[in-house]
Amino acid sequence: MKVFILLIMGIGLLHSVSAATHSLHYVYTATSGIPDFPEFVTVGLVNREPISYYDSIIRTETPRQDWMANNEGSDYWESQTQISNGTEQTFKANIDILKQRFNQTGGVHVVQNMYGCEWDDETGVTDGFEQYGYDGEDFILFDLKTLTWIAPKPQAVITKYKWDNDRGWIEQTKNYLTQTCIEWLKKYVDYGKSSLMRTVPPSVSLLQKTPSSPVTCHATGFYTREVIVTWKKDGQDHHEDVEMGETLHNDDGTFQKSVHLTVKPEEWKNNKYQCVVQDSGINEVFIKVLTEDEIETNWDVKDPNTTGLITAVVVTLLLVIVAAFIWKKKTRQASGGASTSSNNSAPEAQVLSQINRQFLTPALKQM
Template sequence: MKDFILLVLGVGLLHTASAVTHSMKYFYTGSSEVSNFPEFVVVGMVDGVQMVHYDSNSQRAVPKQDWMTRHTDTQYWERNTGIFMNSQQIFKVDINTLKQRFNQSGGVHTLMEMYGCEWDEDTGVTEVFKQFGYDGEDFVAFDLKTKTWIAPTPQAVITKHKWDNDMSYNEYWKNYLTQTCIEWLKKYLDYGKSTLKRTVPSSVSLLQKTPSSPVTCHATGFYPSGVMVSWQKEGQNHHEDVEHGETLHNDDGTFQKSTHLTVTPEEWKNNKYQCVVQVAGIKEDFIKVLTESEIQTNWGKTNRGANDPNTIGSIAMEPVIGVAVALLVIVVIVVVGVVIWRKMKSEKGFVPTSTSDTDSENSWKGFQKT
């Protein structure tokens, strides 16, 4: 579940920090028998920032950023509300169809569609994706090169054959993903440029619980999310006994990431170890040399209060609490019950005032055999 959530947040990026990669993604999630959750949810994101939301409880598409409000009108949101309501009904039918294929009766079940595109601002390289998952497992995915569908499970073969035989449908998706999606991604970046194209430097700390614990290099407060947090020994990249954490959201819209180094005090006192943080779009590296004075720790400070800023508890837990809240919100928004749907990069996008790239929903075919 943790890996899936990080993907939803758009923070599982493996691009180098020197490249500024932008993305537009949409997540459609249908569910059955999930208590206290909408049976259908749409979340749209640009660069990991949610810009639109729809759910079956409110049955309204709404902007989640001021810049979306400024660049769209009432007709735009009414149009997309209608599209999402139509998708809601189709997803409901499709979940019932898939239950039959998997020989299931009741219980919690989820269907998710994710599609969209990425664009490297420096190189112009693009990447696209359109995939479906059912109950936390890959179900069917679009192969752009062949304009056919990949079915990783026998229950998806019916859908694969149905969609493979519709060449106009597949040609439409190729054009949408490679052209329309990229065009609108660039438009949204322009709409929200004051937020989406900003750069914020990182704050870097070295943390350690006890003298025998790994030393953590904690980078936080940076934007965009593209970052490399690495350790060097005597000026050379050091990979031995290094564990990299995930890039996580802070509740103020920035990001954080930690990398852990397992090394004895004798070793780092006799050799020069340093943590190097590189943030996408920022030329300057942020460096912390591992010395005793730089390490923030708890040991020998048992009499300090829980709110003492010099304790590792207040240093480490404060951002983590914010992340936990953010993750909980995302879980609620996206839907419970999806179990680590890996490799899915996803989603789709919107368009400005008079039209919408959600027009693609009009060509949605569903999983029914006919």
């Protein structure tokens, strides 16, 4: 089972959208079988930056950005707390339902709901999505084009039929994803525009641990994740013996990215190698030519256990949640899974009444 701990940092996630595209996403996670850990967690994110947090231990919705706390009063946070209280009960019921559907009793199990919308402030194009996963796999996904639910698993077919037949709720979900969510996203982006839309040029360095180590082009200090780092040889794109590193989050809210080039000294001394960094946030290109003078190194370090200049950034964690699972990304096109029979259905828990969600999130249903 693909289960992992997602560390949601107070300064943001390790993934973001482009400079022109803004997103409002919510992640709800219910777990069972994990001692001393919240059974239910919610987090709201704008441009992948956490804006709100709730779990079944603190039982209070709390802001995770100053610009959220400063722009929304106590009534907002009290209503969101009530919403999360009710959603927690629904998710606890859902995890019991799915355990029955999959003929499971003990062990660790996770249900997660991810939904939200995106808005391109240059083109005006919007999009929305909603999907559920269970124990590391897709369980059911909403197709916004056909206004139907897609059931990749046989155990989800009973849920698909149930939810597809509630046309009023389908329409409500569509209106939230295409209208209400976009309205709130624009409001939140306006709240945090000074923080969310910062643009600072990256600092670019060429690093090498030892003379035989790969040469690393390291860009850091930028705010938009849409920074492209590449190597060129004699003016042409160079992909041979190049390894792309992950984009990481610095503890000051900026990002860093590295690309490693494995090349012998005699090779780069006889040819012109360049590291090219393109930052779409400021529409500028930065170039570092690979020369001996440009390389920063720690060759003189005597401790063989030294990890060198390229180290993971240690961040202060304001939030820690179970991210439930890694589920495979699906296209939002219909799949053939809905033709499976529903013999795997199980007795369902009593449907709990839903709290008025005040248009901040879509209404949730039991499976």
